[in-house]
Amino acid sequence: MKSKITLKELAKLLNVSISTVSKALHDSPEISPKTAERVKELANLHNYKPNPVAVNLKKSKTGTIGVVIPNISNSFFAKVLSGMEAEAQEHNLQVITYISNESLDREKQICDLLTSGFVDGILIAVSEETQRKKDYDHLFALVDYDIPVVMYDRINIDLPADKVGVDDEQSFFEAAKYFQVKGLNKIGLATAIHHLGVGQLRIKGYGKALKEPNLPIMAAATKPTELRKKIKSLITEDKIEAIMCTDFESTIMTTRIAYEEKIKIPEDLKVIGYIGKEVSEFLTPSVSYIEQHPNEVGANTVKLLNKRLEGKAVSGEFEEKIISTSLMHLESTKF
């Protein structure tokens, strides 16, 4: 790499000391306007930029934050990352990504790596496997290490850390209520993520809305073939009038099965799904969905971390921020 000019070299060219150059560039009042001018001019000419590694060593920080993402192909997380990146820019933080691929082992590796001092703080959504096995030791290790941690989205772990979540329970409570108000009684639910905290919250919201004579009717399975069978049964045998899907897989599988079984959406079956706008809008028919505002989730996560990094948060006290969802109506809920 073309060797960048350093303070030392600028100092030599100007026949002043390194301290003077550094102070001049920082607009220190100690420096005479004349010298400051000279220094800045030459610095500009040579396009001087302080070496961030040196600055960080001096300041005992890294200027970076680590983001642990379970699955970047999940468009929710992709958008969360985008929101984080944008917000991080505002605070001059660089975002280092670590992808756990929903694996506990990988997540542990990453957490171990993160204690090496690569980052000033950590944003994490735990992996599916972590939640299933309820193995949180590595997370507590992180916190014990006194490195600021903010959990996002998958936050139902009793960890002393800031958290940013989505109002999962409320979203499905409202969705079910919407159907009830419209006079529907047989409202089903399909889920492939009942083992995840967010899935459980969504199911809980649905359950709260359903009281006699509206009993919960659920299809829950992780294995696609299993789920398919159960959803099919809901649609064809239980003859539900509406279905709420907790995740991408169950949503798109539901539309698929309805198509195969010649059940018309929305005429015979209303559908609300957890699915991104880009896909939802193009489905046939388009599927009404819960908008989770992932950009907001990402931005708020970085904001909480930054607050802590800047020492504006009370040590030992933690914030929990919940982002409200919006129910977006497309064709699949047309009455």
Add this chain to the structure above:
Amino acid sequence: MKSKITLKELAKLLNVSISTVSKALHDSPEISPKTAERVKELANLHNYKPNPVAVNLKKSKTGTIGVVIPNISNSFFAKVLSGMEAEAQEHNLQVITYISNESLDREKQICDLLTSGFVDGILIAVSEETQRKKDYDHLFALVDYDIPVVMYDRINIDLPADKVGVDDEQSFFEAAKYFQVKGLNKIGLATAIHHLGVGQLRIKGYGKALKEPNLPIMAAATKPTELRKKIKSLITEDKIEAIMCTDFESTIMTTRIAYEEKIKIPEDLKVIGYIGKEVSEFLTPSVSYIEQHPNEVGANTVKLLNKRLEGKAVSGEFEEKIISTSLMHLESTKF
């Protein structure tokens, strides 16, 4: 943050010099086995890890690479990033992400930031706007700055840099040939990315396969409403027998229009699209697609950069690696 133990502190505890500790931990032959043992034991006890910022300052590098991503919600790029991250781990490189949101201005900002020394090398897929306006000055500035750059996916720019691309042209040539062998004559193409290099390559491949009496029949538009009208015309008026779609939008829009127009896929219309597996498999019907092996693209991009960072690449000579695609048959190409 709990202050991590340093070499200095270890040295004091052991009553030896800092140099000795450092050498012992690096298995230097200069150090007696006995001392080495003592040092390592205490280091382990205190879970000593060298401060990466200090090490990097010493070695005049950052240990990080910057990845510029046009749009992380595009699942192709999301998977590329995943491949990069995995490969970077292998080489002990941290991946810093920068998302340009397909904006030229943002891309310029990022490139400017990247010359500040945050990263050792850069992986970039240029934004749509950059390609449209053919404004590449900031990219040349990067190269002139002597920071290693590897372009990926969108590589049709005459920049002296390593490149990793997808065999876009060949993919559509083969797809068209497939239809021809099956005896189809009226093969259409739909595209929302004809202004992008990769789009042009796909169209070119399609065009090469089509010779009299099979004339190209194309629907090309960036605006959704415009594209919709054109695709509809292809399907209903030109009565094409097969359609090839260059991107997610045109693919999913095509299935949507076919559904609305009651044109049956695959009976009346065969479809091949550029679309990810996760969505494709769940569409109704499922859509045959071009698999681009994004993980491979990502991994190879990092490999090329790493080769250069390690000084194993010849300065002034650049490699171009093309990843072959695979045509994946699902329901939409059933004969």
Add this chain to the structure above:
DNA sequence: CTGAAAGCGCTTACAG
């Protein structure tokens, strides 16, 4: 107003 010195935490050539 300017500069010498110390120091962030490490590595390594050199002296003993």
Add this chain to the structure above:
DNA sequence: CTGAAAGCGCTTACAG
């Protein structure tokens, strides 16, 4: 075999 010294590039308290 061990340690003092220099240095990576910067910042800043202190002396003059």
